[in-house]
Amino acid sequence: MPKAMNSQDSLVSVIVPIYNRSQYLKQAIESALSQTYKNIEIIVTDDCSPENPQAIVESFSDPRIRFRRNAKNLGVARNIASAVTEARGKYIASLNDDDIWNENFLEKLVPHLDANPNLVLAFSDHYIIDADSSIDEVATEECSKLWKRNHLEEGVYQPFCEIGLIHQAVPSAVAAVIRKDAIDWKNFPSQVGPFWDLYLTYLACRTGSGAYYCPERLSKYRMHPLAETMAIGSQNPQAKIRGAKASIFCFSQFMEDEQLQQFHGYFRAKWLHAHTTLGIGLLRAERALEARSLLLHAFSQQKFNLRTLVALVLSFTPKPLVRRLFLAI
Template identity: 60%
Template sequence: MSLSQECQQPLVSVIIPTYNRPDYLKQAIASAIKQTYRNIEIIVSDNCSTENTQAIVASFEDLRIRFWRHEQNVGMLANQQHAFKMARGKYVASLHDDDIWNEDFLAKLVPILEANSELILAFCDQYIIDANSIINDPGTEKNTRGYKRDKLAKGIHQPFSKIGLIDKSIPTAASCVIRNNVIDWDSIPPEVGGMWDLYLTYLCCISGYGAYYYPERLTRYRAHEQTDTMLSGSRDMQAKIRKAKSEMFCYQVFMEDDRLQQFRVYFQQKWLEANTTLGIGLLRSEQIAVARPYFWQALTKQKFNVRTLVALSLSFTPHFFANKLIELSK
């Protein structure tokens, strides 16, 4: 493509928030630079890493890269939001610092949005890779089926609240291009935390625009030991507590939105499940008195639930046996 043709393409802002993953970050940036769609800016927002992230960025010698480093750790969500607010592109696409894009990711999705101004986003399927960037074929198939992308029709979906918030088919954080000027990035509250991608999907769903599904695996999502779901011990428990709090906040918002009332029962059930998960996390962290109200709330607002009832019972069990039983219930 000639330089004049590249300039005629709309600018796409590639958002890469990062924190202490230098080796993975190199791969992520490289995959952005290698995009066959050339008119991009790459925004690397460093959350006060102890590693020399700026040196990694500089090593690419690509003028399309914009680098920002926070002077202190501001948290994952604030770092992500700051990068989004730096974006100057007509479209934005989030690329985690441990994920990778195929070279034609943007080239296949951006023209779809350009051709239809009534679309807010275009998304695709994804591969699952391990810590060594090797594709996990069984994991990939499980991921596609689990999020029902194997049965999702190619093309426009409008409305798309069900596929976005119920089936969670839209991988907003890694395999999606979004129309930038529709989203108010300041409207994502801090309570969203690690569920920012689901909340962003919610904002897109209620925008009145449509979504387009491109049924091809154009990105590579990394599952490895540094993700929240792969942590162990106390770090694992704190991650689960944070996630449960974020889920409770999100599903509360969704429940109260009149535009989503047809899914209210589902959102309430997810909110109640998050109450129980939070209670179990607090119980395992020995915050017994704090945990019990979440169990009571979950029990009084739903039909009989074994998981919640067992967890509440454990909160009245002698400390030693309670810890043993909780370990067995993982």
């Protein structure tokens, strides 16, 4: 690695957002403190959790760690953005309160940003781990294939709209370092909710700068019952509604962006899919009239879609029967 790539002069602000998952927080912080790249600050930002994690944070007695707590719940997107506005680092790296970094995570990514001012972010692949921190090899391989990182070669991608927004290969929440001043954090929209990482990738794409990809798995993403991604994919109606609304907001923004018109058809399909998902969530919450209106709109705006049709039929079905039906929609 060239001499310029060995520098550790640039401060990296590690943002650790937390809300009621303190059982994993210690491992996350330990993985940040164990980095071979030492020039870091760690901001643990608590979104007004009923379980205040301050004692866990203070138990480390490390001057590089700062704890902040919102006076009221802001939601994950605003929680992170608010913490970033207080960050002193040149670069920002998000570390979920339930995830873990390899000790060389920052060492492998930060030097590329230092060496190339035309990069807005650097990212890597990652492992999937379970609640006990054991690597799930099968799930890890499936994840890499799902987001097409298994065929992504090391190097710089500029532009990276396709790999970032279509393939969604950039894991901004778990395995990326981003140039802080490239993003307007003060105006980061709260509506993106659990898809704040996708929206962050979108903002990074819009800069026109490049992204460096390291094909090594440098971090570990934890799948467990309390994970938001698990909740959105489950039959939990409120989580499904929350995720669908965030998805609708994101893809509506992407659709309207003149820089991304070549991908308009893809974004519109995802936007309509999210409308159906929202309708399903409303049905499970027994809000059939609201669901019906959304599903009628979604059905009329696309070619025949069985998923939307089944959900629409259910919106006319008596509630007792709907409760007994188990449909994979």
